[in-house]
Amino acid sequence: MENSSYILYLEDDPLELIKFKMALSDLGHNIPMLNFENGQLGWDYLVTHINVLPKVIVLDLRMPVMNGLEFLERIKDHISLKRIPIIVLSSSENQDDILFSFDHQVAGYFVKPFDLDTYNEIISKIAAYWQSSKTPG
Template sequence: MDRPPFHLLLVEDEPADAALFEDMLAEQDQEIMVHHVENGQEALDYLLGPVPGPRPQLVVLDLNMPVMDGHEFLERVKGAAEVRTIPVLVLSTSEHPDDIVRAYDGQVSGYVVKPGSYEDYTRVLETIRAYWLGLVRLPRLEDLSLDRMRH
């Protein structure tokens, strides 16, 4: 059964990490459309500005970035009625308990520590893909009215 493309917003300031993520995901699934931005401010502009294409169904967020870090992005995006229902998955090198607790306090949908090996990274991305594209049912933004999102 064919499915429509799945749109993902990757918020990652390291070009090599972003390229690896995109390449590995493309090997697993050609129907995942990744849009990459380099910091939280660019992500907010993308989500809240004029929509350049379909809104993402998932945001994959690094925490430690210049301009606006992941924690500030979470605070701002979860306060915006238009986009707060979009799940955000943190993918970070930080294993610090304070970062993890602060991310969940910021209403993150999940927290994954970036693995150190290519094989482990492949398994992580396979699991993310299986969970977010197969198991979980996500709300479609077109099904949510602004009035409903404000309550």
């Protein structure tokens, strides 16, 4: 397995996607990013590109077709994909969602904040994680 350096962002809301791209762009990082609008499309991509996996997956929870929790369950059961760090970025503050996510070894869980400055800080932390984390070779 070879790790690529891109972020895979699974998010169905185009506004969130624009915010994410803007925040990365404002940080000055040239981080390659790939987006799919639901867990199923993300899953299909990963299993067909097993040799170029993302360095980090940023995951929304509430998506159509296959939601984030279903995606988590499936990926953590896969021999090659289970080690990709996953950071949840969701509007859900539901304890059950948080517990489920950590039970499935997420690397972090962020609730989408109300104000844009706090959002940019979160994306900055995700970018820093992307930049400095070591992943299994």
